[in-house]
Amino acid sequence: MNTATRDGLGVGVAVGLSGAAFGAAAVTAGLDVAQSCVLSLLAFTGASQFALVGAVSGGGDLLAASAGALLLGGRNTLYGLRLADLLKVRGGRRLVAAQGVIDETTAVALAQPTPETARRAFTVTFASLYLMWNLTTLIGALGTSALGDPGVLGLDAVGPATFLAILWPRLVSEPGLRGLALGGAAVALLATPFVPAGVPVLLSAVVVLLVVLR
Amino acid sequence: MTLWWAIVLVSLGCYALKLCGLAAPRRVLDHPVVRRFAELVPVALLAALIAVQTFTHEGALQFDPARTAGLGAAVVALVLRAPFLVVLAAAAVVTALVRVFTG
Numbered sequence: 001m002n003t004a005t006r007d008g009l010g011v012g013v014a015v016g017l018s019g020a021a022f023g024a025a026a027v028t029a030g031l032d033v034a035q036s037c038v039l040s041l042l043a044f045t046g047a048s049q050f051a052l053v054g055a056v057s058g059g060g061d062l063l064a065a066s067a068g069a070l071l072l073g074g075r076n077t078l079y080g081l082r083l084a085d086l087l088k089v090r091g092g093r094r095l096v097a098a099q100g101v102i103d104e105t106t107a108v109a110l111a112q113p114t115p116e117t118a119r120r121a122f123t124v125t126f127a128s129l130y131l132m133w134n135l136t137t138l139i140g141a142l143g144t145s146a147l148g149d150p151g152v153l154g155l156d157a158v159g160p161a162t163f164l165a166i167l168w169p170r171l172v173s174e175p176g177l178r179g180l181a182l183g184g185a186a187v188a189l190l191a192t193p194f195v196p197a198g199v200p201v202l203l204s205a206v207v208v209l210l211v212v213l214r
Numbered sequence: 215m216t217l218w219w220a221i222v223l224v225s226l227g228c229y230a231l232k233l234c235g236l237a238a239p240r241r242v243l244d245h246p247v248v249r250r251f252a253e254l255v256p257v258a259l260l261a262a263l264i265a266v267q268t269f270t271h272e273g274a275l276q277f278d279p280a281r282t283a284g285l286g287a288a289v290v291a292l293v294l295r296a297p298f299l300v301v302l303a304a305a306a307v308v309t310a311l312v313r314v315f316t317g
Contacts, residue, residue, distance in 0.1 A: 014298065021302050035221055042225035045232075047260065052224050054267050062220040066227070072259055073228040078252050080235015081244065089236070098233040154309030157284030160267045161305035164285065167260040168292045177257050184258030185265035192270045200270075204262035208254045212247060 004117040007108050008124030015104050016132020021158045022049055023140025028155050029057030033141040040137035044130065045102050047166055048073040051201070054159045060197030068201045079106040086110075086118050100126030103166075183207045279316060284309030 001009075019040060026036035031053060039049050048069040055065030080101045086109060089097045100122065109122040144155065171178055184204035191200040268285050270276055287308035291301040 017299055018302065021299075031217065031221075035217065039221055039225060043221075043228040045228050047256070048224060048228050051259070051263055052220065054263060056217065056220070058266065058270065059272050062217065066220045066223045068259065068263075069224045070227045070231065071255055073224075073231045074252050075256050076228070076232045077235040077238075078249065080232055081238070082235075084236050087236070094236055095233070098236050099229060101232040101235060152310060152313065154280070154284055154306040154311075154313065157268075157281050157288075157305040157309035158302050160264045160281070160285055161288035161302050163260045163264045163267075164288050165292060165298050165301045167257065167264070170257060177254070180254060180257050181261035184261040188262035189265050189269060189275065192266065192273065192275055197266075197270075197273045200266055201259060201262045204258040205255055208251060208258045212251045212254060 002117070002120075004112050004121040005124050007111065008121045009128050011104050011108050012125045012128025013132055016129045017136055018046070018162070019133035019136035020140035020143075021162060022046065022053075022133075023137040023142075024144040024155045025050060025057075025159045025162075026053045026137075027141045027144040028151075029053040031056065031141075033138070033145055036141040037134065037138055040134050043069075043073075044099055044133065045073055045076060046133075047103075047163070050159055050162055055198040055201065057156075057159075058197035061199065064196060064198030064202055068198060071202070071205055075103075076101050079103070082106065083109060083122070086115055087122060097122075097126075100130070102129075104129055180208065180211055183211075280309045280312035283312045 022040065023033075023036050026039065026049075027033065031039075036053075039052070043049050043052075051072050052065055052069040055068060056062070080098070083101060083106060087097055105122050105125045108125045109118045112118040112121045147153065167181065171181060184207050187204045187207050188200035191203050195203070264285070268278075268281055271278070284305040288301050288305040291304040296304070
């Protein structure tokens, strides 16, 4: 097995397993099994999926919850820009490849030495991650529905822990971003008593705008 | 707006955002301010989500000792460079244990 395939399978299978955490979080938030699976099949981008169900579980405004999920999905557009020159896909193949443009596939593809191995790494990561993520979403959702009260198993802590695990590497490699993270968290908490659930998270994006346009 | 509509909106929107990057003319999205905004937004949003999901409940600030301990366990796991799934498991297990002991 060559390096590109091995890298792709390793990341795809390992990260794909955390679909179980998503399935559990979604059902804990009040989604049914079908709704959890549709999100994994169609949205297929972990942070946005967790953001949507997290806001829903807070009894939040659905429009604000959706907007937060879509804002998080905006980074995949940047990944697409980076990958477009590398993948060189057109027509129907581009429509399929687009679904695979996420954190993990981009990271593995961009780490490869040549365009050819990058394309293989993208395909293998996408295929294995898509299969695992959807399979384990179903298992996690079914398992949690059978459970009753997910709070007993501490599953309500899985959502925040997931976000932290996604955010952590960036805070370690770019210490300059820590202030921004603290600012985003503070704005959201301060706004919580005054606006509908889901909106505080969006307000934290305003902090970003201020930093960017400063 | 029902939950199903939110799911459809997020699903279609997330796919469209991915396709935009692959298909869009470069100049449109390559503007430095757009790029910088898109790079920094996840940092603020993820931090906000962590704070809101850990320290609020149904639109009010709430300190939940078990969930806070769970997040602390996730931090320890991350400092020790534990794999992704171990981080999530540590958070869930510690949260559950604290609930058992604090009743």
